[in-house]
Amino acid sequence: MRPSLKAATVAGMLLFLLIILVPFWWIASMSFKTYEQIQFATSIYVPNPFTWENYTGLWTDTRFPLWLRNSLVTALVVTATTTVVASLGGYAVARLRFPGREAVASLILILYLIPPALLFIPLYRVLAELGATNHLSSLFLSYPTFTVPFCTWLLIGFFKALPDELEEAALIDGAGRVTAFLRVLLPLAAPGLVASAIFAFTLSWNEFLYALVFIQDEQAITVPVGLNLLIYGDVFHWGQLMAASVITTIPVVALYVFIHRWMVEGLVAGSVKG
């Protein structure tokens, strides 16, 4: 590599690192500052003195533990239903021959592109008629509208990439399609299922619009909506807000570190081939 190109690469990399990391550093450093340090900007770039009071305060003075529990329950329920529905659908579209298969594939893609902004008002009415608003069940029902199309689309790719021979062998041995699916293909597609489950979890964990619109009951608030309550209360709890952001981001980053290679490949596969 030419020296000038090498220098440009190093400079570019440092610049991108700075752009990516500054907001994360802002969140992390603010979460360890006292209220006075933040209000009067006494130590802007690093917490001095360093304090855990935002974290302990978050746990004892706010409803954050409850929001966290609601978010976790919602994300787990949605991930479970999404994985079942999407793996069945993804398998059918990828590996079974039936009339209208192409149409179903396009339909899934179209559904993935329908924005929640278009659905939130009518969905609210439908959920209200079902008596599901103001309760976490409204999220269990509405989140699959975006997780299922996305995960099905992802899993179609994974199922298509599996070799035909193993499934054919099972079919010749007398296994039905359902057995072949459960015993042979599902285990083979495990990396895809994990990636899809993590996507479903992350999307549900971070969702804001539906949670804001469908739920008013304080007992059923999830983290993203709760975070906004920390600012629009009487006092600006920026320190606690940043501590909450750290705690909320950690599980997602942990999951992501665990699977990031599959995730990136799965994501990119859809848009790059060709």
Next chain:
Amino acid sequence: MRPRASVWRRARIREAGTALLFLLPLFVLVVALIVYPVYRAAWLSLTDKLVGYPERFVGLQNYAYLAQDDTFHAVIRNSVVFTVGSVGLKVVTGVLMALVLNNVVRGRNFLRGLFLLPWITSTVIIALTWRWMFDAFPGRGFFNSVLLDLGLMRRPIAFMATPEGAMMAVIVANWWRGFPFFGVSFLAGLQSIPRELYEAASVDGASTWRRFWHITLPGLKHVMIVTTLLSFILTINDFNIVYVMTRGGPGTATQIFATYSYQVAFGQLRWGRGVTICLFVVPILVIGIILISRYLLRDRK
């Protein structure tokens, strides 16, 4: 020949039956929670539904009202500025990020993973953080602190309090969240360009710039079109970033389709009109979906 053919036919019918069974949960979900609500949205937009009152059919009145509503005109302008601004920035930075990462020899996968962090972080957290970084209080915020400490400014500026500053802030936050995905997709695109093309061009004495213009950019065309369309659809329908950072303000300076729809539907309780605002995006959505489907479904074949 005959019995064999019928065995095959029966097998095929059985297979279609299995497919139907497997797709059933998906169909139920889609019809009940997507198709039916979309139909309800279309119907609501033809009524003057106010919360607490029964809906009355009013034809195209909501559409006619919005067509001459000054606030809605501002919403259209803001949505275009917001979308074109952030998607344009994402494309340019995405290309740069991919070029940089493509030249990194050691630790490329690690950096790729690290750069994607904004993309998996909650949008609400991102919006809150950028809002504070741009703001002048509490404690001056990030940009004010840096600019003051570098001696580039005398007094803190409340960026979020001016229409241009607020629009810039929401664009930056949206850009920051989205460009890593562009970079990672473009990187995969770069890696699929055959090396021989570059070698041949070098032999012919083509400059770096010419190689970039005639090999790299055409090689990235496909992935660029797909990611740009995808991001365009997601951005023009964005709600989280604008709602959390500005609530559409100051005034209506950053009000976009989804936030305005929310304000009209849940602030003024006019559901008919609120739904209509979002339906105005549908033609753009349809064009985008058709284009993306053509590109993506062609790949899958």
